Amino acid sequence: MTTSGFRFGSASNMIALPEVQAGVSVSSERPSRDIVMLSGSRYVQTAKRAARTWEVALSPWSPPSVVGTLTVAAQGLLDEAWLLDEAGARANMLAPEFTAGVVGEWVQVSGYPDFKELPTPTAFTVYCRSGVRYRLTGVTKAAAGAVLGTTRTDYGSPVNIVAPAGTGARPFTVSLAPTYPQVEIAITSGLVAGLRLAQAVSGTTFADTGGFLPGQGTPCRVQVVDPARVLQMLPLLGHGLSDYTVTLREVGIPGVA
Secondary structure, eight states: OOOOSEEEEETTEEEEOOSBOSOOEEEEEOOEEEEEOTTSOEEEEEOSOOEEEEEEEEOTTSOHHHHHHHHHHHTTOSSOOEEEEHHHHHHOOSOGGGTOEEEEEEEOOTTSOOEEOOOSSEEEEEEOOTTOOEEEEEEEOSOTTOEEEEEEETTOOOEEEEOOSSSSSEEEEEEEOOSSSEEEEEEOOSSEEEEEEEEOSBTTBOSSSOOOOOOOOOSEEEEEOOOEEEEEEOOSSSOOEEEEEEEEEEESOTTTO
């Protein structure tokens, strides 16, 4: 059975989606509106977020439980349906609006144009995988020892995020190992930008050594379109084998609802 790097289910119990065929298409839609003034100047209003749509094809050897889970989700029998893209999780799990702000002071982030600081307070929840390591990184201009915010795992007490030694814009890192699949993050300092939450590839090994990558907003809530079945082979005895295609449409905002 081949793994795909996708997980699906309730926020606290996302199961692996094996036997996903190569060529998964991910499209996005960002609503916009053009405004042309009498002077001829054009302005474009765009939505803050671009909702994504996944087109997933399952092979005939997909376990019946996987197809069944997607089907009951399409029928509205699951309280909520979430999709985790592990490739995106290894890059940056955060929704884009939780990585930097649009007003305030500039913060230098290596390899990128300067970002505006996050608004304060900025608080969000990320659903994750229990027993897997995560790394929270960012850049700050705050004085050494200043409290930048807090993290909270396993319904325990919040743990302070503290600015590292040094001056000027510099990176900070926090390691997280939740045993319950949820991480709460709150940024209370107005001198933070370039926030990133990355999932380990295995153990304590990450896909890279650090630095900023754009937010991928994963996991996210999705609406499931009823799976479409295509009969591929019909043995003389036993059940026929079918593959399925299913469309998953992003809803809500990762980290909020």
